[in-house]
Every structure is written in C-alpha cells, then in structure tokens.
Amino acid sequence: MSGDFADRLAHRFADPGLLRQALTHRSLLQGRNRGLASNERLEFVGDRVLGLVIAEWLVERFPGEREGGLGRRLAHLVNQATLAAVARRIGLAEALIVPASEAATGVRKRATVLADACEALIGALYIDGGLDAARDFIRAHWAEEVEAVAEAPRDPKTALQEWAQGRGLALPAYRTVASEGPSHRPRFTVAVTVGEASAEASGVTKREAEKAAAAALLARLEGGA
Structure with missing residues (x-):
C-alpha cells in the first residue's frame, strides 16, 4: 500500500489495517472469506455514509430547493461515474491492491472497481475516525461536483x-x-x-x-x- 496515498488523505488511521482493507480488491483473495477480508463490507458502510453526508450538505447548500431537485442532485453525486471520477483525482487507482494478473488486465481503471473502492475508503474513514473524518473527506473531494451543476440534474x-x-x-x-x-x-x-x-x-x-x-x-x- 502506498504511503504517499495515505498521506494525501488528511487522516491518520488509528487502525491502518482498515485502510489496507479498503484498498484490497476481492480478486486478491481466495476462498469463502474473501468477502470479509476484501473491501466489500467497508463499501457497504461507505455507501450509506456517503448518502447521508451528501444529503446533509445539499440541504445546507440549496436551502430553497424542493425534495425532487435535491433527490436528483443526490443521485448524481453518489452514482458510479462521480465516485470513479473522485477516485481517479485522488490517485486511488494506483493505490489499489490487486494481484499482478488482474493489474495486467487493467482492473484498476474500471469505473465499477474504482467506485466500490472509493465507497470502501469512506467506510474505513467512518469506522476509524467517525462521521467527522468521513465528512471532511467527502466535503474536500466532492466540492467540485456539488458546485458544478447550477440546476438540479435531470433523471x-x-x-x-x-x-x-x-x-x-x-x-x-x-x-x-x-x-x-x-x-x-x-x-x-x-x-x-x-x-x-x-x-x-x-x-x-x-x-x-x-x-x-x-x-x-x-x-x-x-x-x-
């Protein structure tokens, strides 16, 4: 795992194992426990935390917008494309832990893999540092997307x-x-x-x-x- 990537997170993990797990793709592991030792469980947590933090932020940022508009913004900000874009910007692809055989196939470039790992990273930050740690990360790296769309996106x-x-x-x-x-x-x-x-x-x-x-x-x- 890259020390440079850990340094860019602005959070020092009390349990570095959580960060390693967040970056571990399931293809690295074999057997029945691969879903427990890979980033899948952290992704499950991160998905919920991301939705909560973005919803909180949108209500604050757009006080005059109705629920429908807020919902469309939320869907845009938590979708696979946005997660993958954030992952690429922070260098998460290079930090992913995958077997050499999978790296050769370009697994680190797949939007689904990047999006899942980004959610897992948020989950790890939440478990290690609480909601404030996760919120700080999300607000730092989603600001560009939150401000990019003047009107709520269409479905x-x-x-x-x-x-x-x-x-x-x-x-x-x-x-x-x-x-x-x-x-x-x-x-x-x-x-x-x-x-x-x-x-x-x-x-x-x-x-x-x-x-x-x-x-x-x-x-x-x-x-x-």
Whole structure:
C-alpha cells in the first residue's frame, strides 16, 4: 500500500489495517472469506455514509430547493461515474491492491472497481475516525461536483429518451447483461442502446444500473465520443 496515498488523505488511521482493507480488491483473495477480508463490507458502510453526508450538505447548500431537485442532485453525486471520477483525482487507482494478473488486465481503471473502492475508503474513514473524518473527506473531494451543476440534474433515463426523440431515433433499449453477488446484496449490470451507440453500468438494483448506464451513454453522446 502506498504511503504517499495515505498521506494525501488528511487522516491518520488509528487502525491502518482498515485502510489496507479498503484498498484490497476481492480478486486478491481466495476462498469463502474473501468477502470479509476484501473491501466489500467497508463499501457497504461507505455507501450509506456517503448518502447521508451528501444529503446533509445539499440541504445546507440549496436551502430553497424542493425534495425532487435535491433527490436528483443526490443521485448524481453518489452514482458510479462521480465516485470513479473522485477516485481517479485522488490517485486511488494506483493505490489499489490487486494481484499482478488482474493489474495486467487493467482492473484498476474500471469505473465499477474504482467506485466500490472509493465507497470502501469512506467506510474505513467512518469506522476509524467517525462521521467527522468521513465528512471532511467527502466535503474536500466532492466540492467540485456539488458546485458544478447550477440546476438540479435531470433523471438520466428521461434525458437520454429526450435526446433520442429529438433526433428521430428509437427509444433507448435496456438489457440486463449480468446479475451477481449474494441475494441480500446483488449487483446488476445493464446495457443501454440508442441507435448504434451503447454503454454499460452496474448498480445494486436494476433501476440504479439503468440510470447509471443512461448517464454514461448520454455523456458519451453529448461529448461526441
């Protein structure tokens, strides 16, 4: 584990093992206990902490906005794309602990892996230093995203549908391409297609995965990629 990465967190871990666990991808471990020793359990905690802190922040930052707008902002700020972007900015990809065989396949660059590890890091900060430690980290690294959107984002599925209709294309088609994980915490991967363009994304529900896929495809289409 990189000491440089630990130094950039502005938090000195009382239990450095928590940070190591947050950075340990499940592919490094074998057998029944890999879900216990990898970052999956910390990711579970971090997901909840991130949602709480962002919700608290949005109510403070946008005192005149209604619940619907706050909800759309929250969904945007905790989605896979935003988490992966934050992870890349803080150098989390390079700090991830993965086997050499997985590193060679580019696992550190995958948005799903980065997003999960970022949530796990938040979980580790919360367990080690309490809500203040997690809040300090989130407010430091999500400020750019919170301030970037003047108006509450539209639902990505609605926005993608409007994009397609505005160009005379068929409505977006969604397809579940994978379902994995235990029954109490499944993970779905969904592909969406508009015309000849497509994108995939994952989520803990099919609806979340569809929204993430729509957001990814819309970003690609509007960016001309």
